[in-house]
Amino acid sequence: MEKKNIDWGNLGFGYVQTDYRFVSDFKNGSWDEGKLTEDATVVINECAGVLQYAQTVFEGMKAYTTEDGRIVTFRPDLNAERMENSAKRLEMPVFPKDRFIQAVVDTVKANAAYVPPFGSGATLYIRPYMFGTNPVIGVKPADEYQFRVFTTPVGPYFKGGVKPLTIRVTDFDRAAPHGTGHIKAGLNYAMSMHAIMDAHRQGYDENMYLDAATRTKVEETGGANFLFVTKDGKVVTPKSDSILPSITRRSLIYVAQHCLGLEAEEREVTLEEVKDFAECGLCGTAAVISPVGKIVDHGKEICFPSGMTEMGPVTKKLYEALTGIQMGRLEAPEGWLQVI
Numbered sequence: 001m002e003k004k005n006i007d008w009g010n011l012g013f014g015y016v017q018t019d020y021r022f023v024s025d026f027k028n029g030s031w032d033e034g035k036l037t038e039d040a041t042v043v044i045n046e047c048a049g050v051l052q053y054a055q056t057v058f059e060g061m062k063a064y065t066t067e068d069g070r071i072v073t074f075r076p077d078l079n080a081e082r083m084e085n086s087a088k089r090l091e092m093p094v095f096p097k098d099r100f101i102q103a104v105v106d107t108v109k110a111n112a113a114y115v116p117p118f119g120s121g122a123t124l125y126i127r128p129y130m131f132g133t134n135p136v137i138g139v140k141p142a143d144e145y146q147f148r149v150f151t152t153p154v155g156p157y158f159k160g161g162v163k164p165l166t167i168r169v170t171d172f173d174r175a176a177p178h179g180t181g182h183i184k185a186g187l188n189y190a191m192s193m194h195a196i197m198d199a200h201r202q203g204y205d206e207n208m209y210l211d212a213a214t215r216t217k218v219e220e221t222g223g224a225n226f227l228f229v230t231k232d233g234k235v236v237t238p239k240s241d242s243i244l245p246s247i248t249r250r251s252l253i254y255v256a257q258h259c260l261g262l263e264a265e266e267r268e269v270t271l272e273e274v275k276d277f278a279e280c281g282l283c284g285t286a287a288v289i290s291p292v293g294k295i296v297d298h299g300k301e302i303c304f305p306s307g308m309t310e311m312g313p314v315t316k317k318l319y320e321a322l323t324g325i326q327m328g329r330l331e332a333p334e335g336w337l338q339v340i
């Protein structure tokens with residue numbers, strides 16, 4: 001199969017239209033069989049539930065070309081399960097897990113010419129999503145929905161590649177206790193737009209959100225979970241009911257414990273103790289593991305010993321192990337790779 005003529009090495013994290021996307025409609029209580037289409041345009045009523053009350057959920061995952069030339073995705077079953085939880089929280093129908101995985105496989109296969117080659121530094125980002133399509137004017141769930149999957153080749157999420165990030169502690173809150181912080185819904189990102197633009201205007205790459213109830217505990221950023229390394233080399237990730245349960249983070253904890261012989265722990269992390277960590281990173285599908293060099297808390301700088309030029313040594317080990325598994329350089333734990 002001939003690859004598209006794309007400058008893979010210079011892709012940013014943006015939208016490039018690919019040839020096919022999967023579409024399935026939910027009507028009268030059931031999903032239709034769905035199909036691949038070349039039509040990238042969605043036409044919906046002006047009063048569609050998604051447009052009025054933001055009834056939409058989504059997922060983010062990637063397809064990789066392995067060293068031996070296969071195309072794989074990473075743990076799509078967990079994305080399907082998370083989307084199920086997101087849908088239920090917004091009173092939307094569930095797109096069944098086996099069909100979700102099949103839709104992802106079919107869409108990636110149809111766009112194989114856009115899956116970046118091994119070693120190019122780029123990947124194919126996959127965006128499954130679902131939204132309420134019929135007119136809704138009183139506040140209530142839609143009766144009709146559309147589930148779609150599109151793909152787009154992407155490069156690094158943060159400009160500057162592996163240069164450590166500078167993050168500020170923000171006064172905005174991302175998620176309320178018992179709210180929707182743990183699901184992947186558009187509403188969580190709409191409310192983050194002002195905070196991220198404000199951070200950028202002040203010269204920061206991202207926001208560190210704290211828990212809204214006490215403002216003493218580390219939550220996450222707008223698009224990734226935190227990962228810390230203690231001075232004695234232990235991996236620590238914040239535990240909270242109001243952060244998105246990152247598949248990357250859960251995988252890294254497993255890799256740390258089972259592949260790298262490191263101690264790894266998910267627990268509450270206070271802002272107060274952040275200054276005592278040796279390394280910090282952001283983890284997620286888009287972020288992979290992006291190193292954090294500095295966190296600024298209202299003018300007070302926390303500079304990690306790993307510095308502003310390189311990834312810390314433990315972060316680097318985790319990065320190599322995770323990407324090694326995703327790109328087929330290292331053996332993947334049972335069931336982690338779905339071959340396309």
Ligand code: PLP
Nearest residue numbers: 223224225244246247248284285
């Ligand atoms: N947290 C937020 C708010 C995100 O948007 C994402 C991205 O999906 C993550 C964390 C990382 O999750 P995952 O590793 O499953 O991509």
Ligand code: COI
Nearest residue numbers: 060061223284285286287
């Ligand atoms: C992802 O990592 O897949 C995300 O969804 C983060 C961001 C692009 C919203």
